[in-house]
Amino acid sequence: MSVITTSTDAVTAAPARRRPVYGIVGAVVVVAVAVLTIAAPLVAPHDPLAQDLTGLLRPPSAVHPFGTDELGRDVLSRVLYGGRVALGVSLVATVLSAVLGVGLGVVAALGGRYWDATLGRLADVQLAVPGILLALVVLAFAGSGTVALVVVLALGSWVLNFRIARVHATFVAAQPFIEAARLAGASTVEVVRRHVVPALGPLVLVAATLTFSTVLLLESSLGFLGLGVQPPTPDWGQMVASGQAQLAGAWWVSIFPGAALVVVIVGVQLAGDRLAERFSTAGRADA
Numbered sequence: 001m002s003v004i005t006t007s008t009d010a011v012t013a014a015p016a017r018r019r020p021v022y023g024i025v026g027a028v029v030v031v032a033v034a035v036l037t038i039a040a041p042l043v044a045p046h047d048p049l050a051q052d053l054t055g056l057l058r059p060p061s062a063v064h065p066f067g068t069d070e071l072g073r074d075v076l077s078r079v080l081y082g083g084r085v086a087l088g089v090s091l092v093a094t095v096l097s098a099v100l101g102v103g104l105g106v107v108a109a110l111g112g113r114y115w116d117a118t119l120g121r122l123a124d125v126q127l128a129v130p131g132i133l134l135a136l137v138v139l140a141f142a143g144s145g146t147v148a149l150v151v152v153l154a155l156g157s158w159v160l161n162f163r164i165a166r167v168h169a170t171f172v173a174a175q176p177f178i179e180a181a182r183l184a185g186a187s188t189v190e191v192v193r194r195h196v197v198p199a200l201g202p203l204v205l206v207a208a209t210l211t212f213s214t215v216l217l218l219e220s221s222l223g224f225l226g227l228g229v230q231p232p233t234p235d236w237g238q239m240v241a242s243g244q245a246q247l248a249g250a251w252w253v254s255i256f257p258g259a260a261l262v263v264v265i266v267g268v269q270l271a272g273d274r275l276a277e278r279f280s281t282a283g284r285a286d287a
Helices: 002-038 075-110 113-128 131-142 146-155 159-173 176-183 188-224 236-246 252-286
Strands: none
Touching (some): 002 075, 002 252, 075 159, 075 188, 075 236, 075 252, 131 188, 176 188, 188 252
8 A cells, every 4th residue: 555655655755846847947938038039139140131142042051041031041040039028028018918907907806896897897808809800900900119019018918917916916905914904094096006016016927928928929829911011021931921821831931930939939928837836835834
């Protein structure tokens, strides 16, 4: 009986040991890609916009490690510079989404039934409309551009943060110490600043990993459709689209930017899973 118990414990302990490793690997990969894209002017072997009409669609080589595209541009350099756009836009949109979602969530929880019902219905409508459809409609009227793209991405991804903040703020507002604080003269702003926002940090951080992945995928999808960052500025989704016509004979044009996109999304998700597990464990320990 002891042998069976020991074996079972060993089997269940193995995934627990591996999960932190996966989370660390994911974080390291994401940080490495981010550093390389930020340092693109220093590490890119060629000008991402320079065309070489004598070297169209060359396969990967020592001179062009990721090959060249249909205009003779170095794919590796374009992947590095394209990552600056994709990751930068997605990061800014994720931060704006968190600020908007948390702010509206706190207002819904503490502002009374009217605000709770109104913002709750607005969130339900937002969930009913696919993010890509909302982006297509807004960009069709507002026009393409980095600012419009960031706004569209933020507006399409605030609901998760809203729901987290709403539930947490409602729970905190029902605690006896909040009533004591109000009786002592604390205003709603002070309650939010001292009691609601500090405890929201870990929850919003975990939600940000999921939001970032969703926003990055949506940004790349819009770039693929030609509604994201406009040429000649490189962008991962745009690069995948430009190489799809040559996919059979020049696979590297689409595969390398697509692989960079997948690597970042998987890395962020692994890091997010590790953060969620860590905060969950810490919460159980405190309890």
